[in-house]
Amino acid sequence: MVERLAAEVSADHADGVLLAGVLRGSVPFLADLARAMSIRSRIDFLAIAPYSPGTGRVRLLKDLDLDIGGRDVVIVEDIVDTGLTSEFLCAQLSRRNPRNLSVCTFVDRPARRAAPLEPDYVGIEIPEEFVVGYGLDYEGRYRNLPVLATANSAVLKEDPDAYVAALYRF
Numbered sequence: 001m002v003e004r005l006a007a008e009v010s011a012d013h014a015d016g017v018l019l020a021g022v023l024r025g026s027v028p029f030l031a032d033l034a035r036a037m038s039i040r041s042r043i044d045f046l047a048i049a050p051y052s053p054g055t056g057r058v059r060l061l062k063d064l065d066l067d068i069g070g071r072d073v074v075i076v077e078d079i080v081d082t083g084l085t086s087e088f089l090c091a092q093l094s095r096r097n098p099r100n101l102s103v104c105t106f107v108d109r110p111a112r113r114a115a116p117l118e119p120d121y122v123g124i125e126i127p128e129e130f131v132v133g134y135g136l137d138y139e140g141r142y143r144n145l146p147v148l149a150t151a152n153s154a155v156l157k158e159d160p161d162a163y164v165a166a167l168y169r170f
């Protein structure tokens with residue numbers, strides 16, 4: 001899947017690309033994506049404060065260090081869910097006059113979309129299930145699982161460590 005996405009991104013950006021990873025969930029995906037691409041790339045990161053459900057408010061916690069003016073920029077996300085994060089980031093970054101701006105996400109869950117946002121590059125589309133692993137966490141846990149796994153969010157709410165014993169060897 002990552003190889004397919006890397007080929008798609010590479011084909012569209014012959015002059016190279018700046019990968020803007022959204023901390024922290026995109027890190028494993030971005031690392032694999034960048035290494036699978038056949039074009040020049042720069043890597044930078046930004047972070048947003050989690051919004052409280054219902055308010056739709058998103059805030060920039062850490063900005064990019066690089067200037068994106070005139071560059072081809074791909075925002076790299078772990079998952080596009082409501083789309084509010086990507087919408088906010090696209091609005092922020094497009095003000096800086098990149099030559100081109102697109103969104104690449106490992107996971108897309110269009111069922112809960114609240115913003116009119118369609119990612120340009122999608123690894124996998126999933127139904128309404130909560131997922132962890134490959135960067136995606138639950139209260140900081142499970143990010144380093146090498147696979148994407150569905151999890152029962154009611155179980156996790158009761159005990160965030162519920163799957164730890166089954167997934168990790170001590």
Ligand code: 5GP
Pocket residue numbers: 025077078079080081082083084085086129130131132133136137138
């Ligand atoms: P948005 O709703 O703005 O599209 O996504 C916001 C963030 O919510 C994502 O970047 C991700 O960190 C988190 N998120 C959304 N759905 C899931 C999920 O199924 N599992 C996990 N672990 N995080 C999610």
